[in-house]
Amino acid sequence: MESRARIISAARVVFAEHGCEVPLSEVAAAAGVGVATLSRHFDRAQLVQAVIEQRLQEHVNTADEALALAPEEAILSYVRGLCARGLVDRSLIRTFTLPLPDSQIAGRLRRQLRQRQLKLIRAGQDAGVLRAGVVPEDLLLVLLAVQRSMESTTGSAAWQRTLAILLAGLSDAATDHELPRPPRLDDLIQPADGPRPGRRPSSLSKP
Numbered sequence: 754m755e756s757r758a759r760i761i762s763a764a765r766v767v768f769a770e771h772g773c774e775v776p777l778s779e780v781a782a783a784a785g786v787g788v789a790t791l792s793r794h795f796d797r798a799q800l801v802q803a804v805i806e807q808r809l810q811e812h813v814n815t816a817d818e819a820l821a822l823a824p825e826e827a828i829l830s831y832v833r834g835l836c837a838r839g840l841v842d843r844s845l846i847r848t849f850t851l852p853l854p855d856s857q858i859a860g861r862l863r864r865q866l867r868q869r870q871l872k873l874i875r876a877g878q879d880a881g882v883l884r885a886g887v888v889p890e891d892l893l894l895v896l897l898a899v900q901r902s903m904e905s906t907t908g909s910a911a912w913q914r915t916l917a918i919l920l921a922g923l924s925d926a927a928t929d930h931e932l933p934r935p936p937r938l939d940d941l942i943q944p945a946d947g948p949r950p951g952r953r954p955s956s957l958s959k960p
Contacts, residue, residue, distance in 0.1 A: 760784045769842040809862035816869035828877035836899045
């Protein structure tokens with residue numbers, strides 16, 4: 754059990770720094786074990802699942818903390834915190850979108866997280882700081898846009914401005930036009946026509 758816990762702890766750090774597709778040999782090295790030892794405990798999919806389950810619980814806790822704030826502050830604090838976490842976790846989007854059909858834990862936690870996000874959104878709308886029509890998928894779209902800004906620029910000015918512009922678009926003051934229909938979660942997981950040009954397909958099933 755000690756080796757297993759050490760491997761998961763190391764994987765959390767390595768995945769955050771390099772993404773979930775990093776060679777498992779790097780995880781083994783960070784954990785201070787051999788690849789054979791790691792393989793006795795996990796294949797790649799199992800290790801990614803174990804990390805995501807832990808992170809999802811943390812995100813549920815973070816949403817609970819945001820819900821304890823004043824309604825007019827809660828949703829904005831939550832979104833800003835989510836984007837700030839993207840600075841130090843390259844696997845963040847995977848936490849929310851990677852299909853994990855064999856994990857009842859992940860399914861339960863994702864449902865709990867969505868329920869809390871809906872509460873945050875409703876609280877923001879009731880407080881007059883968030884426009885009607887906002888859904889949890891919009892929070893992921895904001896995160897995707899901000900992370901792309903983070904990856905494409907240096908310093909913090911660009912992503913912070915991107916976030917401010919997006920939050921302004923979600924505010925109750927920006928109601929001149931109805932929002933387009935939100936994407937399905939499946940569309941955020943994988944484009945309908947496969948990986949976009951220039952992007953490598955996922956290698957999560959590879960050792």
